[in-house]
Amino acid sequence: MPAPTTVELLWGTQQRPKRGPKPALSLDRIVTEANALADAEGLASLSMQRLAERLGFTKMSLYRYVPGRAELTALMLDAAIGTAPAPSDSAPEHWRAGLQVWAETIFERYSAHPWAIELTTGQRPIGPNELGWMESALVTLAGTGLTGSERLDSIVLFNGHVRSLVQQLASTAGSSAEYASQLAETMSAAGDQYPATVAAFAEELAGGGRDNALQFGIDRILDGLAVLIARRTALNCDGD
Amino acid sequence: MPAPTTVELLWGTQQRPKRGPKPALSLDRIVTEANALADAEGLASLSMQRLAERLGFTKMSLYRYVPGRAELTALMLDAAIGTAPAPSDSAPEHWRAGLQVWAETIFERYSAHPWAIELTTGQRPIGPNELGWMESALVTLAGTGLTGSERLDSIVLFNGHVRSLVQQLASTAGSSAEYASQLAETMSAAGDQYPATVAAFAEELAGGGRDNALQFGIDRILDGLAVLIARRTALNCDGD
DNA sequence: GGAAGCTGTGTCTACCGGACACAAATTAGA
DNA sequence: TCTAATTTGTGTCCGGTAGACACAGCTTCC
Numbered sequence: 001m002p003a004p005t006t007v008e009l010l011w012g013t014q015q016r017p018k019r020g021p022k023p024a025l026s027l028d029r030i031v032t033e034a035n036a037l038a039d040a041e042g043l044a045s046l047s048m049q050r051l052a053e054r055l056g057f058t059k060m061s062l063y064r065y066v067p068g069r070a071e072l073t074a075l076m077l078d079a080a081i082g083t084a085p086a087p088s089d090s091a092p093e094h095w096r097a098g099l100q101v102w103a104e105t106i107f108e109r110y111s112a113h114p115w116a117i118e119l120t121t122g123q124r125p126i127g128p129n130e131l132g133w134m135e136s137a138l139v140t141l142a143g144t145g146l147t148g149s150e151r152l153d154s155i156v157l158f159n160g161h162v163r164s165l166v167q168q169l170a171s172t173a174g175s176s177a178e179y180a181s182q183l184a185e186t187m188s189a190a191g192d193q194y195p196a197t198v199a200a201f202a203e204e205l206a207g208g209g210r211d212n213a214l215q216f217g218i219d220r221i222l223d224g225l226a227v228l229i230a231r232r233t234a235l236n237c238d239g240d
Numbered sequence: 241m242p243a244p245t246t247v248e249l250l251w252g253t254q255q256r257p258k259r260g261p262k263p264a265l266s267l268d269r270i271v272t273e274a275n276a277l278a279d280a281e282g283l284a285s286l287s288m289q290r291l292a293e294r295l296g297f298t299k300m301s302l303y304r305y306v307p308g309r310a311e312l313t314a315l316m317l318d319a320a321i322g323t324a325p326a327p328s329d330s331a332p333e334h335w336r337a338g339l340q341v342w343a344e345t346i347f348e349r350y351s352a353h354p355w356a357i358e359l360t361t362g363q364r365p366i367g368p369n370e371l372g373w374m375e376s377a378l379v380t381l382a383g384t385g386l387t388g389s390e391r392l393d394s395i396v397l398f399n400g401h402v403r404s405l406v407q408q409l410a411s412t413a414g415s416s417a418e419y420a421s422q423l424a425e426t427m428s429a430a431g432d433q434y435p436a437t438v439a440a441f442a443e444e445l446a447g448g449g450r451d452n453a454l455q456f457g458i459d460r461i462l463d464g465l466a467v468l469i470a471r472r473t474a475l476n477c478d479g480d
Numbered sequence: 481g482g483a484a485g486c487t488g489t490g491t492c493t494a495c496c497g498g499a500c501a502c503a504a505a506t507t508a509g510a
Numbered sequence: 511t512c513t514a515a516t517t518t519g520t521g522t523c524c525g526g527t528a529g530a531c532a533c534a535g536c537t538t539c540c
Contacts, residue, residue, distance in 0.1 A: 007422070012428065020486025021536040047527065060529085061488050066299070071529065077346070108314025121358060123411040123419055126426065129433055138436035148443025153456040161397055171363040179363055182247070186366065190251065194371055196378035203388025216393040217400070220464030227463040260517025261505040287496065300498085301519050309497065 003067040006074050010127040031075045043115035073119050078127030085179040092143025103218050107162045114170035145232040161217040176217040243307040247315050250367040271315045283355035313359050318367030320353035324376040332383025342377050343458050347402045354410035385472040401457040
């Protein structure tokens with residue numbers, strides 16, 4: 001019985017062996033409970049021991065289903081982001097609204113499971129759901145006249161913005177007051193060396209201090225893409 | 241002797257005690273060697289034990305200088321990104337070139353120490369160097385007519401893009417061939433469910449497959465900011 | 481009815497971060 | 511100059527982690 005690889009687990013290409021007792025656990029149950037545990041207490045509090053206790057089994061029994069922690073977290077990530085919603089309207093002129101929804105939706109998914117972000121680092125096999133999100137965005141971008149590289153780079157750009165925001169907001173969500181006071185203390189101690197920073201924060205506070213960083217970034221990226229798409233379209237018309 | 245906090249360590253507001261033997265180590269040496277170890281073998285291979293062996297001391301002696309691993313990594317991060325280069329030309333009309341250089345430079349810093357990226361997650365005190373980078377970008381954006389919130393959100397946008405790229409490129413740097421073959425295998429197995437993805441990658445390969453994702457993202461963000469800045473400038477002129 | 485093969489379990493190792501007590505070193509004050 | 515106070519580096523210990531391995535019991539095939 002060779003241990004299944006991460007790819008085999010992610011894409012479900014393993015078959016049940018014929019002989020032997022029927023397994024009392026399942027991969028789905030394990031991953032579901034692992035995600036629930038991570039949602040409740042964070043990824044750092046997730047250990048094979050604690051997960052096994054939650055499932056009512058011993059630690060080593062989990063290794064019959066998952067080769068190790070790395071493979072488990074890979075499955076957790078793909079389960080956390082879930083299936084991508086089908087692009088509602090793939091007409092080429094609606095790419096802007098489509099990407100807007102795409103970015104907001106994946107932001108909500110990641111926000112519901114902030115621990116999933118740190119699992120997206122490092123070289124790793126891509127899962128079906130993750131690929132589905134990419135496919136969804138690429139369908140929306142299909143008729144824009146952008147090249148394949150540009151379409152892929154656009155997704156990287158959106159992904160980076162959304163994930164960066166989730167990380168930042170999730171970390172300051174619990175205790176933004178404490179965070180703000182700490183920042184204020186630093187500013188009052190060494191603020192004279194950072195005048196532009198002090199000015200920017202002061203102006204932000206005066207203006208209400210609402211955090212629309214997510215929408216701001218989405219709008220800027222969409223505007224930037226629109227500039228490029230318009231240029232491409234103009235060139236194509238000239239060429240015809 | 242209360243243990244120094246992360247803020248005190250980062251901002252250097254602790255004073256040497258008068259009595260007792262002179263310390264044989266120093267915070268600088270510890271952080272320098274820790275960064276060298278992380279550069280060589282990654283953050284996961286950095287343990288207090290291994291760091292102490294590298295320094296020729298015992299593990300527990302390190303705790304005389306650093307309260308714990310979390311504080312150590314906070315110092316490592318600020319040392320890794322280094323001091324921000326002074327904005328060479330802060331004339332308002334040069335914001336575009338200034339941000340271009342800013343993004344490329346911080347990209348190089350993070351690329352030299354990819355492990356530093358994962359240390360930027362979670363709520364944490366900000367260090368002097370990190371604040372210096374923010375100040376540098378805010379100075380460049382000072383004369384653009386953007387509000388304080390918009391200037392801060394712009395930096396978040398650039399930061400997210402750069403860090404996301406570093407993470408992705410650093411992970412695929414060592415074995416891009418293996419990664420490509422794995423992706424090709426997945427595509428050939430399940431590619432019919434992801435036609436737009438297959439098309440985009442095929443087109444990218446046909447076009448040479450150079451990865452200019454960093455520059456692509458920077459250009460789109462700059463274009464998007466230019467649109468907003470032009471709108472602000474036009475409104476201001478109308479208002480006058 | 482074996483025999484083969486799988487499942488869940490208990491035990492074991494190596495490593496991690498960190499607490500705590502202690503001897504040596506150094507300085508302040510008498 | 512001598513003593514007491516205080517800091518430094520060290521050795522030992524603890525709880526926790528991931529994972530290896532052998533073993534008993536169950537299930538199915540021949």
